[in-house]
Amino acid sequence: MPAALASQGQNGGIGPMASTLEVLAHILPARLLKPRVAIVCGSGLSTLASSLRDVVEVPYSSLEGFGKSTVEGHRSALAFGLLGEGNGIPVVAMLGRFHPYEGHSLSTVVYPIRVLARLGVRDIIITNAAGALNPSLDVGTIVSIQDHLAIPNLAGFNPLLGPARPNYPRFLPLSTAYSRPLRRLVFLAAHTLGLPRAALAEGTYAWVSGPSYETPAEGRFLRAAGADVVGMSTVPEVLAAREEGLNVAVLSLVTNKVVIPEYSSVREEVEAELAGKSIQRAKDAEVSHEEVLSVGKQKAEVMKTLVAKLIELIVSEQP
Numbered sequence: 001m002p003a004a005l006a007s008q009g010q011n012g013g014i015g016p017m018a019s020t021l022e023v024l025a026h027i028l029p030a031r032l033l034k035p036r037v038a039i040v041c042g043s044g045l046s047t048l049a050s051s052l053r054d055v056v057e058v059p060y061s062s063l064e065g066f067g068k069s070t071v072e073g074h075r076s077a078l079a080f081g082l083l084g085e086g087n088g089i090p091v092v093a094m095l096g097r098f099h100p101y102e103g104h105s106l107s108t109v110v111y112p113i114r115v116l117a118r119l120g121v122r123d124i125i126i127t128n129a130a131g132a133l134n135p136s137l138d139v140g141t142i143v144s145i146q147d148h149l150a151i152p153n154l155a156g157f158n159p160l161l162g163p164a165r166p167n168y169p170r171f172l173p174l175s176t177a178y179s180r181p182l183r184r185l186v187f188l189a190a191h192t193l194g195l196p197r198a199a200l201a202e203g204t205y206a207w208v209s210g211p212s213y214e215t216p217a218e219g220r221f222l223r224a225a226g227a228d229v230v231g232m233s234t235v236p237e238v239l240a241a242r243e244e245g246l247n248v249a250v251l252s253l254v255t256n257k258v259v260i261p262e263y264s265s266v267r268e269e270v271e272a273e274l275a276g277k278s279i280q281r282a283k284d285a286e287v288s289h290e291e292v293l294s295v296g297k298q299k300a301e302v303m304k305t306l307v308a309k310l311i312e313l314i315v316s317e318q319p
């Protein structure tokens with residue numbers, strides 16, 4: 001395997017794990033140190049952690065091995081806290097994530113997931129902002145992800161690249177990566193909260209490296225290949241989480257429709273113009289990160305309520 005590819009992966013190890021865990025053990029009170037469930041907050045969704053109480057925030061800068069989230073809408077800290085009444089459920093949230101397009105290696109992107117697993121997390125709820133490829137998905141819909149299509153993984157950009165390690169599978173199966181029991185609880189949570197049926201859909205997530213958004217041809221290609229939404233994160237985290245033995249649920253918030261106009265010929269337009277006819281053409285549209293963040297802000301509350309209810313259900317089924 002080319003060295004450049006191997007170094008994109010797990011770096012043959014688990015980074016400065018002992019040091020990271022030691023710092024956390026030093027900072028956190030015992031009731032927060034062993035989180036049961038983890039949340040990864042997508043673009044504009046760091047307020048998902050605001051349902052926690054007794055929160056202790058740990059900046060990534062104090063944790064060796066962590067990078068810095070440089071994307072607007074992501075904060076560089078872990079939030080440890082309790083959810084619900086009484087003793088509460090210990091939960092940890094990544095208030096921001098690392099994307100490969102920021103210049104982070106894949107091993108840095110997934111390092112926090114490996115840390116969370118070692119703290120005792122059993123279930124992880126990964127959220128993201130995504131563009132809709134499936135025309136039936138409206139902006140603001142939450143999509144419970146059931147599968148993924150990861151062209152970068154298929155092409156050799158995979159966080160699991162690297163030497164085999166003891167106690168880790170060499171060949172990770174992904175046919176059940178998105179936990180069916182957790183997906184069931186996602187729909188039960190939505191039902192319990194009385195969310196309208198259309199607020200929550202199911203679908204397949206296409207991972208692209210970004211940071212450029214898709215061209216219309218790429219959008220058509222991903223749709224034709226079976227994806228419902230597209231985004232620039234999540235899949236590396238899912239792979240690491242599965243490798244670490246965590247149960248995974250992924251919730252994508254549709255923040256925009258991917259612009260996939262029908263192919264429209266300029267030649268035909270010019271010929272029509274010359275013939276004195278006019279052709280009606282849809283207006284050009286473009287997606288922006290500002291739009292993504294604005295929808296995230298509008299829908300963060302419903303996403304937060306859904307995630308909190310999901311965590312309650314997870315823990316009531318598997319204390």
Ligand SMILES: O=P(O)(O)O[C@@H]1C[C@H](O)[C@@H](CO)O1
Pocket residue numbers: 041042043071097099127128129130210231232233234288289292
């Ligand atoms: O971190 P997520 O996947 O939520 O962020 C999405 C994908 C890109 O990072 C960015 C594009 O607007 O939002």
